[in-house]
Amino acid sequence: MVEYRGVAPWVVIEDEGAHVQARRCSRCEAMLTRPSLACPSCGAREGLAPVRVADRGVLHSYSIVHRSFPGVTTPFISAVVDMEDGTVLKGNLRGVAFDPEAIRFGMPVRLVFDEAGVDAKGDRYLSYFFEAA
Amino acid sequence: MRDVYIVGIDMLKFGRFQGATPGELGAQAALLAMDEAGVTIHDIQALYSGNQFDVVGMVAQDIQKQIGQTGIPAANVKNACATGATAFREAMYLIKAGAAEVTLAVGAEVMPRGLLGGGETAGLNPEGILGSASMPAVFAEAGQAYAHEHGATFEQFAKVSVKNHHHSTLNPKAMYQKETPLEEVMGAEMIAYPNTKLMCSVNVDGAAAAVLMSGDEVRRRGLMDQAVKIRASALASDPYTPRNLAMWDINAATRLAAEAAYEQAGVGPDEVDLVELHDCFATAELLHYENLKLCGVGEAGRMIDTGETALGGRVPVNVSGGLLSKGHPIAATGIANLYEISTHLRGKADRRQVEGARLGLAHVVGLGTVAAVHILEKAN
Numbered sequence: 202m203v204e205y206r207g208v209a210p211w212v213v214i215e216d217e218g219a220h221v222q223a224r225r226c227s228r229c230e231a232m233l234t235r236p237s238l239a240c241p242s243c244g245a246r247e248g249l250a251p252v253r254v255a256d257r258g259v260l261h262s263y264s265i266v267h268r269s270f271p272g273v274t275t276p277f278i279s280a281v282v283d284m285e286d287g288t289v290l291k292g293n294l295r296g297v298a299f300d301p302e303a304i305r306f307g308m309p310v311r312l313v314f315d316e317a318g319v320d321a322k323g324d325r326y327l328s329y330f331f332e333a334a
Numbered sequence: 335m336r337d338v339y340i341v342g343i344d345m346l347k348f349g350r351f352q353g354a355t356p357g358e359l360g361a362q363a364a365l366l367a368m369d370e371a372g373v374t375i376h377d378i379q380a381l382y383s384g385n386q387f388d389v390v391g392m393v394a395q396d397i398q399k400q401i402g403q404t405g406i407p408a409a410n411v412k413n414a415c416a417t418g419a420t421a422f423r424e425a426m427y428l429i430k431a432g433a434a435e436v437t438l439a440v441g442a443e444v445m446p447r448g449l450l451g452g453g454e455t456a457g458l459n460p461e462g463i464l465g466s467a468s469m470p471a472v473f474a475e476a477g478q479a480y481a482h483e484h485g486a487t488f489e490q491f492a493k494v495s496v497k498n499h500h501h502s503t504l505n506p507k508a509m510y511q512k513e514t515p516l517e518e519v520m521g522a523e524m525i526a527y528p529n530t531k532l533m534c535s536v537n538v539d540g541a542a543a544a545v546l547m548s549g550d551e552v553r554r555r556g557l558m559d560q561a562v563k564i565r566a567s568a569l570a571s572d573p574y575t576p577r578n579l580a581m582w583d584i585n586a587a588t589r590l591a592a593e594a595a596y597e598q599a600g601v602g603p604d605e606v607d608l609v610e611l612h613d614c615f616a617t618a619e620l621l622h623y624e625n626l627k628l629c630g631v632g633e634a635g636r637m638i639d640t641g642e643t644a645l646g647g648r649v650p651v652n653v654s655g656g657l658l659s660k661g662h663p664i665a666a667t668g669i670a671n672l673y674e675i676s677t678h679l680r681g682k683a684d685r686r687q688v689e690g691a692r693l694g695l696a697h698v699v700g701l702g703t704v705a706a707v708h709i710l711e712k713a714n
Contacts, residue, residue, distance in 0.1 A: 208458055208463055231576065261479060262476075262478040263478055264466065264474035265524070265527035266462070266465075266470075267523075267525060268526070269468055270449060275462070279466040279526075287576060292465050293462070293463060301488070301527060306482035307482070317458060
């Protein structure tokens with residue numbers, strides 16, 4: 202069986218499959234993806250419980266990226282998505298034409314998990330992607 | 335706290351200085367500002383130097399080695415695109431605190447080439463997987479969020495670039511002096527929709543410097559005629575917002591700094607005669623019309639359509655040509671835009687002069703996030 206790493210700390214891979222994990226602050230309800238010592242919203246140091254992030258959301262913003270850093274395949278759609286549970290995720294929107302006419306603000310999207318590539322050491326990575334729901 | 339004045343301020347014409355060090359560029363700008371203020375290195379009681387990309391980072395001391403090592407307190411500042419503004423603010427506060435009468439602030443940059451953003455990561459580089467961390471894409475997303483909420487269009491964003499490139503034809507210190515018609519801007523290579531290549535700031539080297547004095551010192555030297563009063567200096571970081579773990583927020587910090595600056599100065603946005611704001615990408619400028627309260631909610635698109643922010647309009651924005659055409663050497667930008675405002679307040683902006691300018695606002699925002707807003711006023 203191939204061993205995968207998550208492309209970001211909030212991508213969790215288990216035997217049953219992959220999901221995005223955040224922490225919900227029990228004091229202010231903020232949904233936090235990035236690791237932190239305390240809640241960046243309210244400063245609470247306790248009550249940050251891991252939760253599985255919703256797998257559906259709506260498109261908040263995007264850019265169609267035609268030029269990126271050397272070695273990065275373009276074009277791709279860089280998207281910011283408001284998930285149903287209040288988590289906000291950034292990632293690639295795929296399966297949609299690279300054309301602003303084909304992309305609608307507020308369009309519903311879902312998370313799918315797929316191979317993301319291999320690093321210099323040969324480790325294989327898994328990431329989430331957004332697709333139209 | 336006591337008032338502080340700019341007495342000498344200048345910038346190098348932005349461009350490409352192959353092989354130069356930031357210390358050398360900063361020293362040239364420092365001498366220009368010192369000459370205008372009529373001071374020598376022996377008058378300078380402290381130096382704050384801004385630089386973002388130098389590997390060693392002791393640019394203040396490099397500048398001293400070029401123009402005079404007098405043993406004064408000297409400190410190096412790094413604060414992304416607000417670096418120059420932050421160095422300036424520190425130089426101002428030392429005087430406000432009564433710890434100095436004459437200080438020097440410098441911003442100098444020799445830029446890395448190519449797209450900014452991204453950076454080294456352990457493991458797999460997530461660029462092109464978790465979206466894009468390139469600056470053109472990040473600011474495109476900020477603009478598209480505004481488009482989502484208020485309906486701004488690709489054409490309206492592009493008009494910002496047409497305007498600022500036009501302004502720069504009147505500024506001999508801008509990198510470019512070239513008109514770019516709307517079709518040319520919209521038809522240029524698409525970097526990150528909706529930002530085409532002509533909607534991205536110009537990657538150039540440069541330096542700017544300012545000599546600051548207490549009011550007592552300005553009067554003692556009889557320099558009030560050329561002095562520009564610092565009416566407000568505000569610095570803010572980004573407060574938590576639910577989206578800023580996923581996308582850098584250039585709005586919240588700008589709004590905090592703007593509100594604090596208007597309050598310090600005791601003036602409202604409608605009293606400001608001209609604005610230099612952080613148009614690192616054309617998409618950003620429209621957002622800041624609203625963030626700086628130059629217009630009401632959702633009115634930024636209308637402002638660019640009606641020409642209110644063009645030279646001759648209600649509140650001219652980026653008459654220097656802005657970062658889009660004057661250029662954006664990161665650490666120099668925050669002092670160069672104070673130079674532009676000061677030049678207008680002194681009535682010395684020649685063909686691009688904003689007539690009768692008495693109050694001007696300068697804004698920068700750097701990712702991370704940091705924003706600075708200064709409000710300047712003609713002293714006499």
